[in-house]
Amino acid sequence: xxPQWFGQQISAARPRVVxxxxxxxxxxxxxxxxxxxxxxxxxxxxxxxxxRDPAAWLWRAGLRKALDAKRRSAVRERAVLxxxxxxxxxxxxxxxxxxxxxxxxxxxxxxxxHPALAPDSRxxxxxxxxxxxxxxxxxxxxxxxxxxxxxxxxxxxxxxxGAGVPFEVPGRQAWPERLEAVLTTLEIAYAQAYEDAALAxxxxxxxxxxxxxxxxxxxxxxxxxxxxxxxALVRFAEARRPARLDDLGAMVPPEQxxxxxxxxxxxxxxxxxxxxxxxxxxxxxxQILAAIHGAHCTRAETGATDWAAIAALYDVLAYLRPHAATxxxxxxxxxxxxxxxxxxxxLANVEGMETWLPYQTALAALSARAGRKPQAAAxxxxxxxxxxxxxxRLYLEARRxxxx
Numbered sequence: 190x191x192p193q194w195f196g197q198q199i200s201a202a203r204p205r206v207v208x209x210x211x212x213x214x215x216x217x218x219x220x221x222x223x224x225x226x227x228x229x230x231x232x233x234x235x236x237x238x239x240x241r242d243p244a245a246w247l248w249r250a251g252l253r254k255a256l257d258a259k260r261r262s263a264v265r266e267r268a269v270l271x272x273x274x275x276x277x278x279x280x281x282x283x284x285x286x287x288x289x290x291x292x293x294x295x296x297x298x299x300x301x302x303h304p305a306l307a308p309d310s311r312x313x314x315x316x317x318x319x320x321x322x323x324x325x326x327x328x329x330x331x332x333x334x335x336x337x338x339x340x341x342x343x344x345x346x347x348x349x350x351g352a353g354v355p356f357e358v359p360g361r362q363a364w365p366e367r368l369e370a371v372l373t374t375l376e377i378a379y380a381q382a383y384e385d386a387a388l389a390x391x392x393x394x395x396x397x398x399x400x401x402x403x404x405x406x407x408x409x410x411x412x413x414x415x416x417x418x419x420x421a422l423v424r425f426a427e428a429r430r431p432a433r434l435d436d437l438g439a440m441v442p443p444e445q446x447x448x449x450x451x452x453x454x455x456x457x458x459x460x461x462x463x464x465x466x467x468x469x470x471x472x473x474x475x476q477i478l479a480a481i482h483g484a485h486c487t488r489a490e491t492g493a494t495d496w497a498a499i500a501a502l503y504d505v506l507a508y509l510r511p512h513a514a515t516x517x518x519x520x521x522x523x524x525x526x527x528x529x530x531x532x533x534x535x536l537a538n539v540e541g542m543e544t545w546l547p548y549q550t551a552l553a554a555l556s557a558r559a560g561r562k563p564q565a566a567a568x569x570x571x572x573x574x575x576x577x578x579x580x581x582r583l584y585l586e587a588r589r590x591x592x593x
Contacts, residue, residue, distance in 0.1 A: 195235065199228050201394050202244035203321045204294055210251050211300075212293035215356045217318050217346050219255055227251035294319055295402060296358050301345075302370035305352045310345040311370035312377055317342050320378050320395060330377055332513075332545075364410070371406070372419055372475065375399050379423055384546075386433040386440040387580035396430070399423055407462060417466035418476035424459035425482035428452040439583035444525075448489040456486045474510040477502055496526035513542050521551045529558035546575045553588065562592050 203224060210220035227250035231243070240246040301315035313331060316322045322330070328338040359367070382388065382395035403420040410416045432446035463479050481502045488494050503519035516539045524532020532555045542548040553568035569589040577585060 195232070197393075198243040199231070199247075200321070202247050204319055204394065204398060205244055206247045206251060207321065208294040208297040208319055209248055210255065211297050211318065212356055213252060214255055214259075217301075217349060219258070220251075221318065223251035223255035223258075226254040230254070294398070295405065296356070298371055298374060298402075299358050299367055300349070300354060300356050302367045302374065303349065303352075303354045304366045305354060306345050306348055307341075308370065310341050310348075311367075312374040313338060313341055314345040314349075315370075315374040316378060319374075320381075320392070322378075322381065322392070326381070326392075329545075330381060332541075368410070368413065368416070372415060375403055375406075376419060376422075376475065379403075379426075383426055385578040385580070387438060387578065389579050396427060400427055411465075412469070414466035414469040414471050415473040415475045417462045418473060418479045421459040421462035421466065422475060422479035422482055424455045424462065425479060425486050428455035428459065428486060434580055437583060438580055439587060440580040441584075443485050444488075444494050451486070451489055453489070456483075456489070459483060459486070472505075472509070474506055477506045477509060481506070494525075496522055500526040513539050514545070514547070517542060517545070517548050517551055521555070524551075524555045524558070529555045533559060533561075543571070544575065546572055546577055546581070549575065550581075550585065553585075557588070557592060566592050 206227075207220050207224050210223050211217055214220055214223070224247065227247045230250050231247060235243075235246075297319050298315050301318060302311040306314065309331075313327055316327055316330070317324070324339050324342065325335055327342075328335040331338065333341075378392070378395045379399040381392035382399070385392060388396060400423050403416075403423050406416050407420040428451050429443065429446060431452065432448070432450035433441055435441050459479065460483065463476065463483060466476050466479075481499055484495055484499050484502065500519065500522040503515065503522050507515050507519055517536065520532050520535035520539065523535050532551075536548075536552060536555065539548065549568050549572035553565050553572060556562075556565035556568055566589065569585055569592070572585050573582065573589070
């Protein structure tokens with residue numbers, strides 16, 4: 190068993206197993222600890238015989254360890270020193286591997302998005318518990334300091350435990366007060382996966398998972414245009430996934446991708462969802478984002494990217510959701526539509542984003558096109574210092590070499 194294979198199996202299984210453990214144990218910290226214990230046990234057991242279903246192995250091992258821990262705690266409280274149950278042998282765990290794992294991820298997302306929690310904590314807690322994002326990665330995604338993010342998550346967990354939040358999907362009448370947080374969680378989770386063209390990092394499993402969950406939500410809430418918008422957005426973006434890497438494994442930007450590799454089925458599905466959302470005449474930021482991705486996909490039919498339309502859509506998005514990240518992407522679109530100097534002028538108005546990788550990438554690309562080689566070289570160096578994913582690193586290094 191190679192360390193890479195082991196790490197991939199653990200990362201892929203984590204969202205499903207932790208969600209199932211939390212649903213069974215009704216305790217977020219205990220679920221995370223149980224998964225960590227099961228992963229440690231797997232490190233010992235799997236080199237001898239890899240399980241047929243790693244996720245099922247981890248589920249059974251984690252549940253047994255959590256129940257043993259609860260039993261030992263109860264024994265200590267009663268001051269009765271009974272012998273704890275012996276740990277399962279690898280063979281016993283393998284025999285139990287066929288037991289199905291309850292798929293409780295959507296339930297746990299609704300739990301973590303409970304209105305008892307502060308709005309800025311709901312999505313962060315969900316991404317930490319359900320998706321397993323590190324605190325460092327979460328802090329970067331929410332543009333806050335790492336200690337502040339850790340404090341936010343800790344407070345949210347205590348709030349859930351203290352308030353006795355039930356571990357169940359609430360009745361439909363309670364969905365509206367949680368739906369925005371659920372959508373924010375899925376959107377951020379997918380953004381983490383989208384940043385990694387090769388799906389080589391800790392967010393690798395988010396792309397397929399959000400594709401599935403957004404489709405499920407669209408079926409459950411067919412009259413919510415923002416749900417339909419998110420589902421369309423993910424499908425437009427994932428449709429281009431097969432063309433996002435070149436033969437050397439480097440990222441390929443949207444305007445240079447081979448449209449013959451794009452998945453027409455996902456594009457068509459995204460278009461149908463976005464059309465349904467438009468029928469409600471209630472535009473929201475996710476529908477605008479979906480329209481932006483859809484505009485990129487039209488190059489498969491027209492042969493050209495309508496950057497003027499994309500820039501106009503970013504104008505709308507900046508009004509609906511003013512944020513520095515939106516401003517950066519808007520500057521890129523304006524740079525394509527009106528020239529690099531116009532894009533740089535817009536980018537100069539964005540403050541506090543110097544440690545955000547897309548900002549430095551945009552600054553480098555626009556500067557290079559404008560003939561500002563020293564500025565472009567400095568921006569590429571700054572981008573490479575921000576630990577990009579492997580495919581993005583290869584792309585940035587190639588662009589920097591082109592500067593000479």
